């Protein structure tokens with residue numbers, strides 16, 4: 001267990017190093033931050049002076065070393081626009097985004113498993129065919145279109161659901177503004193979460209169905225039938241457990257990917273999260289904020305993947321986590 | 326009444342390309358405690374036959390006709406619930422590859438206990454005790470440790486012992502063993518086979534031993550059936566089949582046995598290979614490979630001819646019998 005953790009932490013550090021290097025190096029290609037920082041009236045000489053002062057004229061490696069040294073102390077630079085530490089600006093928006101992802105993940109987990117399993121057990125039933133048909137549509141419709149469609153139907157036409165913002169939030173753990181504890185907050189979560197889930201849900205249904213169908217063909221499932229076990233035990237223990245192992249691995253990666261997808265969803269729903277903020281930062285060429293966003297998202301990726309590997313190792317007996325009994 | 330009697334079993338696969346007949350004219354019976362061998366090349370339909378007996382064919386396969394009478398009850402027409410009470414309980418099955426047969430994510434104990442609990446109203450503790458006892462019977466060293474391990478922690482031979490233990494858990498009347506040693510290391514094949522035979526004998530379990538090895542059949546069974554392209558082309562007392570095979574295919578299998586080879590010469594394999602189900606020749610399915618082929622073999626499916634204690638599906642054998650009878654008759658008339 002300890003060895004496994006150390007290995008994963010080392011891997012995580014390497015990945016974070018690469019992410020920081022890449023995100024830092026793209027900032028050169030994002031345009032001139034000075035244009036945003038100072039007005040048109042400032043002369044070219046003064047601009048050069050400012051650039052020197054900010055270290056923008058130093059060689060790349062010197063700039064990166066300075067950046068990395070500060071980053072290790074939690075300082076990812078100061079947002080040009082907010083004039084506040086970039087990391088703080090991002091982290092303030094983190095709860096909104098994570099709750100969006102959490103809501104979508106819950107929807108995906110609660111629906112994909114029963115639907116995927118059912119359509120694997122009864123592949124020829126009308127319901128399974130309908131599920132498969134809808135999942136194709138779900139995959140092919142872009143997220144923003146789904147979002148706009150949902151807003152049009154449920155907010156504008158029917159007036160059931162709010163169309164933008166987070167609604168009422170409550171403060172939990174001191175710093176985390178949560179929408180999960182008020183009716184208004186939950187109502188605001190519904191449509192954005194559905195939109196965010198709309199791509200991944202069909203993918204997961206199809207993945208679970210395909211895995212399950214393969215497992216149902218396996219010798220050990222045939223042997224389970226030959227033992228005279230009940231269909232319930234065969235489907236939901238013998239087959240499902242083996243089906244979910246690969247799904248967990250893919251699922252972890254997808255949750256990370258979903259954090260990136262929030263950019264679209266948050267923009268359509270004007271959801272005050274990191275993704276929305278990121279798009280604004282790109283418009284304003286707020287380089288430190290962009291870099292900070294990329295690094296935070298990268299960190300989320302690394303953390304979820306490590307957790308998923310850990311869970312996978314715990315549920316799959318054929319993986320040896322040293323020290324696991 | 327025989328313990329198991331199969332009558333006119335007809336099994337088909339509803340494939341997209343059309344329906345194919347996987348088994349036809351299957352007729353045989355099995356007595357209590359008897360050992361019956363089923364031989365034939367790979368693809369003959371031996372495994373399909375094994376699964377059919379438990380009415381456990383997978384998707385496109387189905388029983389299109391005939392009866393499988395177990396103690397007089399027709400398994401081919403039973404409700405799923407009734408079938409479950411027979412599978413693993415009265416009739417159990419041992420699969421070919423022990424590496425694939427056990428569920429990788431459940432412990433040995435879980436996979437044994439669940440079987441006991443499915444068929445008997447006993448406590449989990451009692452079930453575990455019985456499981457341990459069976460593990461001892463199949464000579465698993467330190468069963469108390471092994472029972473809580475996962476399949477991947479055990480060797481192939483060990484796993485097949487466990488599969489045998491699961492097969493014997495409920496003290497069934499019949500065990501269908503589908504090539505139980507083929508996937509194992511050669512050095513332990515005999516050991517596992519002996520263990521299985523001994524346990525069946527001791528518990529008076531009838532055994533249907535499926536194998537492609539006529540040698541094994543000749544050593545351990547009293548009666549045997551030879552399958553070719555989904556049909557039983559010869560069946561009868563093993564000794565008769567071995568000493569005096571009637572069907573050209575059975576003769577071919579005999580000649581191909583390593584024991585029959587003349588030292589220094591190549592083995593006498595039958596030329597050609599088994600036709601796929603979609604493409605079985607009309608008339609006798611064996612006709613492209615047969616040295617004795619007659620005109621009628623291309624046209625008509627041979628019926629069954631009695632020859633000694635055997636039943637043989639071959640035109641040539643039928644004609645010989647007719648000629649013999651005619652000769653005997655002629656002698657009698659004189």
Ligand SMILES: Nc1ncnc2c1ncn2[C@@H]1O[C@H](COP(=O)(O)OP(=O)(O)O)[C@@H](O)[C@H]1O
Pocket residue numbers: 338347365366367368369370371372373374383384385386601602
């Ligand atoms: N589920 C299935 N669908 C289609 N064809 C099958 C299926 N199972 C077996 N077959 C075919 O049935 C024939 C007999 O197979 P099998 O009983 O496994 O042969 P054996 O066990 O004698 O080697 C083979 O031609 C095989 O391809």
Ligand code: SF4
Pocket residue numbers: 572573574609610611612613615616617618619622627638639640641642
């Ligand atoms: S029926 Fe004809 S082809 Fe078939 S085995 Fe007999 S002789 Fe050969």
Ligand SMILES: [Mg+2]
Pocket residue numbers: 371372373503504
């Ligand atoms: Mg087989």
